[in-house]
Amino acid sequence: MTFQATLLRSMFDAAVATAQPGLCLPRFLPEPPRGRTVVIGAGKASAEMARVLEQHWPGQLSGLVVTRYGYAVPCQRIEIAEAAHPVPDAKGLEAARRILALVQGLTVDDLVICLISGGGSALLPLPHAGLDLAVKQEINRALLQSGATIGEMNCVRRHLSAIKGGRLAAACHPARVVTLLISDVPGDNPADIASGPTCGDATTCADALAILQRYGISVPEAVTKLLESGASESIKPGDPRLARSEIRLITAPQIALEAAAEVARKAGIVPYILGDSIEGEAREVGIVMAGMARQVAMRGQPFEAPCVLLSGGETTVTIRGGGRGGRNVEFLLSLGVSLNGHPGIYAIACDTDGVDGQEEIAGAIIGPDMLEKAWGQRINPRLSLANNDGHGFFQAIGASVVCGPTLTNVNDFRAIYVEPQARTAMSSSD
Template identity: 55%
Template sequence: MDRTLLEGLFRHAVAQAQPALAIERHLPAPPKGRTVVIGAGKASAQMAQAFEKAWPGEISGLVVTRYGYRAECERIDIVEAAHPVPDAAGEVAAQRLLELVSGLSEDDLVVALISGGGSSLLPAPAQGLTLADEQAINRALLASGAPIGVMNLIRNQFSTIKGGRLAAAAAPARVATLVVSDVPGDDPALVASGPTLPLRGGRAEARRLAALYRLDLPEAAQRLLASEDNLPPEETDAVFANNSVATIASAALSLEAAAEMARGAGLEAAILSDSIEGEARDVAQVHAALAREIATRNRPFPKPVVLLSGGETTVTLRGTGRGGRNGEFLLSLAIALDGVDGVSALAGDTDGIDGSEDNAGAFVDGTTARRMREAGIDPQAALANNDAYGAFEAIGELFKTGPTGTNVNDFRAIVIR
């Protein structure tokens, strides 16, 4: 197995997405008045730390990040809250952010540091809803298999902070949003459900998608979705007229860096896509078919080669096991590559946590499924039970990094010798 190379590619891709490398190149113009820093996401604390060091003037502010993802700042408060299901700490932080940007003038600047995970970290239930309702909505979305764009449009309907509402609260102050993108296609409005950016898609579309994915929503949420209450500001709203947005790190940039590293190690690299979506187990089948074609027929790419891809797959919960979307992808890949020589792979979440467990991902080669069976694990049964974590734990192939300080979604690398 090309374990050292695979891990090196992952770590190099993650290094290219570190906020400290990108923040200084995207500093907004200083204002006449105050500079207030706000933010949310799994990379927001590291973004705040980098911004604080780079900004030439006075600043104050607050960002909220996931438990365990803290970075020390001197002038910006760092608050931790729960992900992927929101908690009371996140609700308090969301209210503090809304209060922080209230009462500003047109001479003031709000800098919004936004990264993936912010949707869960900023629960702010609409009137008539409770935190428990928002938690239930999140659980329903996480179990639905819906892509991130669908999830964020629906979450947006039940919030008083998402979908550009935080920017509207800051008006008439100018809002400069800096984004570390974890969404396929890098639409900045989809990252963290766009607290400072208007999200495309209206209430009728949200209703259609909630029905399509058969979401089991709380009664209060169903009533709100059926109404025209709590509508977000539209893209043409004047509150967004003087604002700006920049994507400072993304999966595309990280994959390109990994490809260059692979070529330096004597391997050709093929970036399949930085925006792959779909069921993790199905996406794995396509990757496996391509890897087998290269391994056995030396096409469509000649060996040796590394296949790279990113994006955000989904998992429809069918069982009671443990693991995230990268683990599910890899378990399905291991089954499809059972007995194939010369192929090894790593997939991991670039924030260091795959789902809710303690691993970023895992390693796979043509012997993985056999070794699972020898350890008493039926790979097919584990996949049916969504228990990728247990299957890889049993053979010692979990990949653990801890929090990485950034988040540009999934990283997948398959080496074919």
């Protein structure tokens, strides 16, 4: 690896490492209760969170958490179930039903510890009465391809669910509920992390219906009637059943970016965090970031090179082609096309859970030779971008980043390393 690629990969590795449950979870654990301790949860990091909880919990506990296929880890007292992500399956449905059953009949002396991380929405697919899993799967696929933001997708999910939008916490009443959250969403809004199964939701059925209409998503008549009637309204903030429900954010994208920034500093490179909640169409964000990087390289504005531009958040991809990809490789391919081989600019974009889109590929790393490598393989980069084929493109030029399940998830990680360029003096004339 070149110095630039090694630096970028080291920053990504540091971002993932600082978000590991073993590092961030123990100090947020509550005191043991007088009664039972029941552990429930869902998400790509939930199994590792459960293992860390077992290692640090002094008393009795039992429970069930559900994670993505391939993300299970061995636990002694907490059962680990696996299910599909990002499109839910029957295993997730079964796990959601069992989790809801586990919290029935609890008392005021009992404690529920809920372990939630990104991916929990798909892993807890318990449809509202009158709907079935097939409907949820169909709507989920349409939302994923529509270009809707994560907040919009989760608003719809909450209002078609029997467990999300505060319903899980309400089912635990009158027990105390402590939710330990790993954020993977822009702004760290608990209602949008796994669609907020244990927190109040201010959005409405009308909001969910408007989102479906905005993106032209066709739904069965039963869904339209359900939302129009308001019968599937979520649990609202201030509901008395949530009075003993507490949310504790244990790590988030900003923390991961700060860890990456420290790696850059130690290498003698000045880091700049542009934001931890950047959203928008991935290819459009790539174009904007390319313009910023060129301005830094050529003009020293708004930052002097050498430097690293760091950002996180969750972009979206509107599916237009039939290629293989995810939002990180879509962003990176757009960035590389826009840079057009500009010297001295290198970049990485990866999903911190190790999976960009639906494949076990975290993302990729590029340098100024990206286009040259592609043309050498007789690959047209613009056609690859038009076909949403980021994974196919980067695999062909040997630029993919594959790290396997990271057992955490703090969303997208992007870093652009910019070296200084010779500047051309500019003057104005009459």
